[in-house]
Structure formats: C-alpha cells, structure tokens
Amino acid sequence: xxxxxxxxxxxxxxxxxxxxxxxxxxxxxxxxxxxxxxxxxxxxxxxxxxxxxxxxxxxxxxxxxxxxxxxxxxxxxxxxxxxxxxxxxxxxxxxxxxxxxxxxxxxxxxxxxxxxxxxxxxxxxxxxxxxxxxxxxxxxxxxxxxxxxxxxxxxxxxxxxxxxxxxxxxxxxxxxxxxxxxxxxxxxxxxxxxxxxxxxxx
Amino acid sequence: xxxxxxxxxxxxxxxxxxxxxxxxxxxxxxxxxxxxxxxxxxxxxxxxxxxxxxxxxxxxxxxxxxxxxxxxxxxxxxxxxxxxxxxxxxxxxxxxxxxxxxxxxxxxxxxxxxxxxxxxxxxxxxxxxxxxxxxxxxxxxxxxxxxxxxxxxxxxxxxxxxxxxxxxxxxxxxxxxxxxxxxxxxxxxxxxxxxxxxxxxxxxxxxxxxxxxxxxxxxxxxxxxxxxxxxxxxxxxxxxxxxxxxxxxxxxxxxxxxxxxxxxxxxxxxxxxxxxxxxxxxxxxxxxxxxxxxxxxxxxxxxxxxxxxxxxxxxxxxxxxxxxxxxxxxxxxxxxxxxxxxxxxxxxxxxxxxxxxxxxxxxxxxxxxxxxxxxxxxxxxxxxxxxxxxxxxxxxxxxxxxxxxxxxxxxxxxxxxxxxxxxxxxxxxxxxxxxxxxxxxxxxxxxxxxxxxxxxxxxxxxxxxxxxxxxxxxxxxxxxxxxxxxxxxxxxxxxxxxxxxxxxxxxxxxxxxxxxxxxxxxxxxxxxxxxxxxxxxxxxxxxxxxxxxxxxxxxxxx
Numbered sequence: 001x002x003x004x005x006x007x008x009x010x011x012x013x014x015x016x017x018x019x020x021x022x023x024x025x026x027x028x029x030x031x032x033x034x035x036x037x038x039x040x041x042x043x044x045x046x047x048x049x050x051x052x053x054x055x056x057x058x059x060x061x062x063x064x065x066x067x068x069x070x071x072x073x074x075x076x077x078x079x080x081x082x083x084x085x086x087x088x089x090x091x092x093x094x095x096x097x098x099x100x101x102x103x104x105x106x107x108x109x110x111x112x113x114x115x116x117x118x119x120x121x122x123x124x125x126x127x128x129x130x131x132x133x134x135x136x137x138x139x140x141x142x143x144x145x146x147x148x149x150x151x152x153x154x155x156x157x158x159x160x161x162x163x164x165x166x167x168x169x170x171x172x173x174x175x176x177x178x179x180x181x182x183x184x185x186x187x188x189x190x191x192x193x194x195x196x197x198x199x200x201x202x
Numbered sequence: 203x204x205x206x207x208x209x210x211x212x213x214x215x216x217x218x219x220x221x222x223x224x225x226x227x228x229x230x231x232x233x234x235x236x237x238x239x240x241x242x243x244x245x246x247x248x249x250x251x252x253x254x255x256x257x258x259x260x261x262x263x264x265x266x267x268x269x270x271x272x273x274x275x276x277x278x279x280x281x282x283x284x285x286x287x288x289x290x291x292x293x294x295x296x297x298x299x300x301x302x303x304x305x306x307x308x309x310x311x312x313x314x315x316x317x318x319x320x321x322x323x324x325x326x327x328x329x330x331x332x333x334x335x336x337x338x339x340x341x342x343x344x345x346x347x348x349x350x351x352x353x354x355x356x357x358x359x360x361x362x363x364x365x366x367x368x369x370x371x372x373x374x375x376x377x378x379x380x381x382x383x384x385x386x387x388x389x390x391x392x393x394x395x396x397x398x399x400x401x402x403x404x405x406x407x408x409x410x411x412x413x414x415x416x417x418x419x420x421x422x423x424x425x426x427x428x429x430x431x432x433x434x435x436x437x438x439x440x441x442x443x444x445x446x447x448x449x450x451x452x453x454x455x456x457x458x459x460x461x462x463x464x465x466x467x468x469x470x471x472x473x474x475x476x477x478x479x480x481x482x483x484x485x486x487x488x489x490x491x492x493x494x495x496x497x498x499x500x501x502x503x504x505x506x507x508x509x510x511x512x513x514x515x516x517x518x519x520x521x522x523x524x525x526x527x528x529x530x531x532x533x534x535x536x537x538x539x540x541x542x543x544x545x546x547x548x549x550x551x552x553x554x555x556x557x558x559x560x561x562x563x564x565x566x567x568x569x570x571x572x573x574x575x576x577x578x579x580x581x582x583x584x585x586x587x588x589x590x591x592x593x594x595x596x597x598x599x600x601x602x603x604x605x606x607x608x609x610x611x612x613x614x615x616x617x618x619x620x621x622x623x624x625x626x627x628x629x630x631x632x633x634x635x636x637x638x639x640x641x642x643x644x645x646x647x648x649x650x651x652x653x654x655x656x657x658x659x660x661x662x663x664x665x666x667x668x669x670x671x672x673x674x675x676x677x678x679x680x681x682x683x684x685x686x687x688x689x690x691x692x693x694x695x696x697x698x699x700x701x702x703x704x705x706x707x708x709x710x711x712x713x714x715x716x717x718x719x720x721x722x723x724x725x726x727x728x729x730x731x732x733x734x735x736x737x738x739x740x741x742x743x744x745x746x747x748x749x750x751x752x753x754x755x756x757x758x759x760x
Contacts, residue, residue, distance in 0.1 A: 094561075095615075096612070100612050124444075127541055128541075129539065133533075133562075134563075136537070137566075149437030149444075149463060149465070153441050154439035154496060157443075167443070
C-alpha cells in the first residue's frame with residue numbers, strides 16, 4: 001500500500017512517519033495498556049483490601065429508597081430503617097461466596113445488634129424456596145427482600161459500582177452509603193467499617 | 203523518448219512505486235535508523251498488510267473450532283474432561299481464549315499499525331496530488347497514444363487561445379506556458395487535465411478507512427458485550443450482577459450500563475413438522491416487556507433472531523433458546539428446599555436433547571445434586587432415550603441423584619451446568635425417567651424430587667457499540683470513494699500550435715491525449731469527439747476573426 005515518496009519529499013515523509021508512529025503507539029497504549037481506574041476522592045480502603053472501602057463524610061452517596069416483599073411474604077420499606085445504621089447484603093442462595101460469608105454476617109449482626117445496627121438482605125436472582133432454605137441452613141436472623149429482577153441492585157448500582165454478588169453496603173444514620181465491601185466480607189473488614197460508622201459523628 | 207513523461211515527479215507514475223529497498227544513509231553504512239526506517243516501510247507495505255490480514259483470519263480459526271472461555275466456559279471444562287493431556291497445552295497457548303491471547307493481540311495491533319502507517323502518509327500524498335497542475339505539453343504530440351493534427355487559418359497564439367477556451371468549457375484544468383519562461387514565450391501550447399475527482403475519491407476512501415479504524419477502536423473502548431439467559435416469566439435489569447457474561451470495553455464502568463429492564467413474557471418456537479426439513483425451526487417469537495429506565499413506561503417488543511431490540515443505545519439480540527424443566531425438591535425433613543425452573547442446555551445430539559444440573563445446597567441433612575437430561579419428544583430406542591423432534595411433544599427427564607458435599611460452601615465459584623460429584627455419593631444406580639408431574643422418591647429417606655413441568659428460556663446478547671454508526675458511515679464513504687476512483691479516469695489533453703511556414707498566417711494544430719488509467723477504455727471516443735470539437739471551434743473562429751478580445755483568461759492556471 002505504501003509507495004515511497006520521492007527523495008525531495010524526505011523531510012515531509014519523516015514528519016508524516018513520525019506522526020504515524022506516534023498515532024500507532026498511542027493506539028497501542030490505548031488498546032493494550034489501559035489505565036487502571038484510580039481511587040476516587042478520598043476513599044480509604046480497609047485493611048489494605050481494595051474491595052473494602054469507606055467513603056468519607058461529605059462524599060457519601062445517598063442510598064436510594066426501595067420497598068419489596070420479604071422472603072416470608074411481608075412488605076418491607078427501606079425508609080422504615082431511617083435513622084439507623086443498616087448493613088445491606090446483596091446475596092443469593094446459589095452464590096458460593098455468599099454461603100462462605102454467611103457465618104461472618106451472622107456473627108457481626110449479633111455483635112452489633114446492641115449498638116443499633118440493623119442487617120437487611122437483598123436476595124438477588126433467587127427463588128423463595130431456595131432463599132428460605134439458605135436462611136434456615138445459616139440461621140439468618142434478619143429479613144431479606146426478594147430482588148429476582150435485580151431492580152434494587154440496579155437502583156444501588158447508580159450510586160456504588162456493584163459488579164457482582166455478594167456486595168455488602170453500610171448505610172449511615174442519615175441514609176448515605178458510608179462503606180462497601182465488594183465480594184466476600186471478612187470479619188475484620190466489616191467490623192472496621194461499622195466501628196467508623198457507628199462512632200459518634202460517623 | 204522522455205517527451206511523453208511529465209517533467210515533474212508524478213506521484214502516480216509507476217516508476218516511483220517500488221522504492222521499498224533500504225537506501226543507505228549518506229555516510230554509507232546502513233545504520234540502526236536505516237534499519238528502523240526499512241522495518242517501518244516493510245510493516246506498512248501492502249504485502250505485509252495482506253499477510254497480517256491473512257494471519258488474523260487464520261488466528262481466528264481456533265476461536266471457532268475450540269470452545270472459548272468467554273462464550274462457552276462449560277464447553278472448555280468439558281474439553282478439559284475429554285482431553286486431559288491436550289487441554290493444558292492448548293490453554294498455555296491461549297487457544298481457549300483466542301481473542302484475548304497475546305499473539306492474537308500482536309497480530310491485531312501490527313495490522314492496525316500497518317494500516318495506519320500506510321493510510322496516513324498516503325492521505326497526505328493524495329491531498330497533494332489532487333492539487334497539482336497538469337504537466338507541460340510534450341514536444342511531439344503525435345507520439346502520444348491519441349493524437350490528431352490539422353491546419354487552421356488562425357495564428358498559433360489565437361489557435362491555442364480558442365483551444366484553451368474549449369477545454370476549459372469541458373471542465374479541464376489548464377496549464378499554459380509561464381510568461382516569464384524565456385524559451386517558452388515563443389511556444390504556443392496548452393496542457394489540460396481532467397478527472398481529479400478520482401484523487402478526491404481516493405482521498406475519501408483513505409480517510410474513510412481511517413474513520414473505520416477509529417470507529418472500531420471507539421467501539422472497543424466504550425462499548426460492551428453481555429449475555430443473559432432469561433427464563434420465561436423472569437426479568438432482569440441491565441446491571442453487571444444480573445448479567446451472566448460481561449465484557450466491558452476499556453472505559454466502561456458498572457455505572458455506564460443503560461438502566462433498562464427486560465421481562466420475557468412468552469417464547470414460542472415453531473418447527474417444520476414434515477418433509478425433509480422436519481425439525482428445522484420455522485419461526486421464533488420472544489415477546490418481551492421492557493422499560494428504558496426504572497419507573498419508565500413499559501413497552502412490549504417481539505424479539506426475533508434478526509430483529510434485535512434497540513434500547514438505551516444498546517441492542518438486545520435473541521441468540522439462543524432451550525428448555526428449563528421445573529423441579530421441586532423436598533428434603534429428608536419434609537422442607538421444600540428447591541422449587542425453580544432450571545435451564546438445561548441442548549447438546550450436539552440434536553432435537554434439543556438437553557443437559558443440566560440441579561443443585562440443592564440447603565437440603566438437610568445432606569446436600570443433594572442431580573444430573574439430568576431433558577428430552578422434548580422422547581422415544582425409547584433400544585433402552586436409550588432419544589429425542590425425535592425439537593418441540594416438547596413428549597417431554598421426559600432422566601435424572602441421576604447424588605448426596606453429599608456439593609463443594610458450594612467455600613472455594614471457587616461454580617458453573618451452574620456442572621456438578622462436582624467428588625464429594626458425593628450416588629443415590630440411584632440407573633437414571634430415573636420422569637414425566638411431567640411424576641416424582642422420584644430418593645432412597646434412604648433423603649427426600650423427593652418432582653418434575654412439575656417445563657418452561658422455555660432464551661439467551662440474550664446485549665451489545666453496545668458506539669462505533670457502529672460511524673463505522674457504517676465510514677464504510678459507505680469508503681465504498682463511494684472507491685467507486686469514484688475506479689470509475690473516473692484521469693486524462694490529459696495537450697494542444698500545440700506551430701506557425702505554418704507554407705501557408706500564409708495559418709498554423710498547424712497538434713492535439714495529443716492520454717488517459718492515466720484507461721482500464722475500461724472509452725478514452726478513444728472521448729478524445730475523438732474532443733479533437734473534432736476543437737477543430738470545428740478553430741474553423742468557426744477562423745471564419746469570424748475578431749474573437750480574442752473577449753477571450754477571458756480566467757481559466758488559466760486554475
């Protein structure tokens with residue numbers, strides 16, 4: 001395709017060549033390299049784990065309101081939890097890491113119940129029979145709202161980048177999302193976030 | 203005879219084409235810079251571009267022959283199971299993920315660099331050549347492929363003036379002798395060239411080609427592809443955790459997905475029931491309800507194989523379908539621990555003989571698992587079940603039950619189509635066949651599984667490619683440019699007038715012409731018509747002499 005230019009045009013060819021090389025290198029960098037997504041404004045990680053974050057006061061996204069049906073068939077509205085610290089756990093009985101973290105959540109829930117922290121599950125892409133069986137297996141003491149069509153998940157994704165199940169969010173007393181664990185929660189991560197959020201003025 | 207050749211270096215002269223050999227630098231030694239220049243010239247040559255294009259096609263072959271991690275992860279697992287020695291080696295060479303393999307990226311990026319490196323400089327040269335003037339008229343026009351000669355009563359200056367007017371009227375770009383030129387002042391000639399649109403077309407083609415490349419990159423960086431299996435009656439939202447497969451572009455985040463929701467109301471597949479085509483699908487119809495964003499109005503749409511749903515900048519394609527038998531499992535304690543439609547996937551044996559897995563992780567006291575086969579129209583052939591028609595005319599399932607540890611309480615995420623039986627023991631010796639409504643009592647009081655019925659599922663592909671429309675526009679522009687450059691000939695006509703020594707005051711007019719690229723012919727007729735027109739114009743001008751006062755020079759050196 002390329003035809004060499006006449007010797008007279010050598011200088012212009014060099015310029016064009018340089019431009020083409022530059023464009024090629026730029027494209028290669030864009031396609032192959034990729035820019036790692038830098039940390040957001042003032043977000044701190046917990047225990048050096050990038051998947052557990054605490055949002056500083058003033059940078060906390062407002063949690064969307066939602067209502068739904070619990071696994072046991074009663075109506076539940078998120079606004080009923082206004083004024084409390086809420087741990088929202090997106091889970092499914094089909095999900096291996098959810099089964100892995102279930103005992104941790106149960107332990108943290110009983111530890112923080114006296115401090116007024118509520119736990120609420122959002123059961124994603126699941127059936128009531130399967131979810132109830134899960135709750136029996138792991139002695140889950142807190143309610144879960146069914147989210148078979150991922151509508152609640154979608155509403156929250158607009159605020160925090162939920163990229164899979166499980167995801168655990170900590171909502172502060174003002175209804176803002178104060179912390180998140182993307183993936184399996186560990187006891188130290190979740191308690192570290194809750195310690196910050198339940199602290200005075202947190 | 204160098205007369206015919208234009209005195210300037212012609213960018214389209216074939217003689218300047220093959221200078222791809224490296225030239226040593228003035229110092230004499232062939233240094234690193236020369237090698238780099240040579241390598242770049244090689245990379246951007248037509249030959250290498252074609253080789254790379256061929257390699258790219260060749261490299262995609264394993265992608266269609268072997269199961270791919272991205273599109274068919276369970277197929278990869280199956281391949282590992284059936285070829286335990288070969289599979290790790292194939293994996294080492296990235297053959298299960300061809301399109302993400304480094305060697306594939308190398309070919310793609312080299313091709314990209316080759317095309318860019320070829321097209322960019324060529325674009326500049328084409329832009330330059332579209333502005334050039336025709337060359338000076340050769341001395342001996344009779345030596346050109348087409349020529350004509352006649353005598354006119356006009357003096358040479360007027361004869362050329364008239365010819366210039368005729369040629370300009372025909373849309374030729376003209377060149378006259380420079381007034382400053384010493385020797386040329388005594389010569390009377392005009393050069394004319396036409397068909398510059400060919401260069402414009404060529405330019406358009408190259409620019410559009412660059413546009414296509416940029417559009418493709420745009421789609422790769424800002425687009426995404428996703429898959430979702432949707433059982434009839436279920437809904438999903440376009441959010442990462444609700445998608446089965448998600449392949450985002452470099453700059454796509456979870457928040458950049460369109461917030462639409464799709465519900466599959468009903469899926470129908472009709473099949474040809476007789477003749478040679480029996481069992482071939484005749485029509486699909488997936489009736490969906492969708493909302494563009496939460497709280498938006500609900501609309502319905504009939505998805506078909508070639509009729510994607512455009513929603514929120516994305517397109518949703520119907521790419522597959524199957525059966526999801528519905529099972530209810532009761533455990534040893536009498537609790538309903540499983541009640542759902544379980545998608546089974548059709549294998550290669552045809553007629554939608556489908557395989558699937560039921561996992562009941564919360565059955566007590568032991569976890570339960572089943573591997574199953576769904577047969578839409580079952581016929582017993584010598585003790586084995588075969589499906590003779592893809593529609594569910596006589597649906598049965600065949601199940602093998604297991605109890606023990608599913609391996610779901612820790613460790614790596616599992617495929618929903620695979621049952622890891624390493625921690626389980628088999629409950630039934632032979633597969634148990636169930637018809638809709640029938641139950642299987644598990645031995646040892648482990649519980650019951652009931653095949654309550656079946657529902658269809660569809661497999662949806664969601665693609666968002668912001669480069670698609672620009673790529674289409676650029677593609678059309680490239681085609682238009684190419685047509686233009688093929689159909690338009692660049693041709694040159696020269697007119698020279700010499701004072702006729704024998705006659706009194708008249709001159710001999712020579713007309714010569716050549717087409718730069720006359721593949722299709724046709725220039726002969728055009729030249730003959732033009733020569734005739736020139737001759738008659740000269741004849742008329744000679745009959746009515748005082749014309750040149752009005753002859754404006756506005757076309758000159760256009």
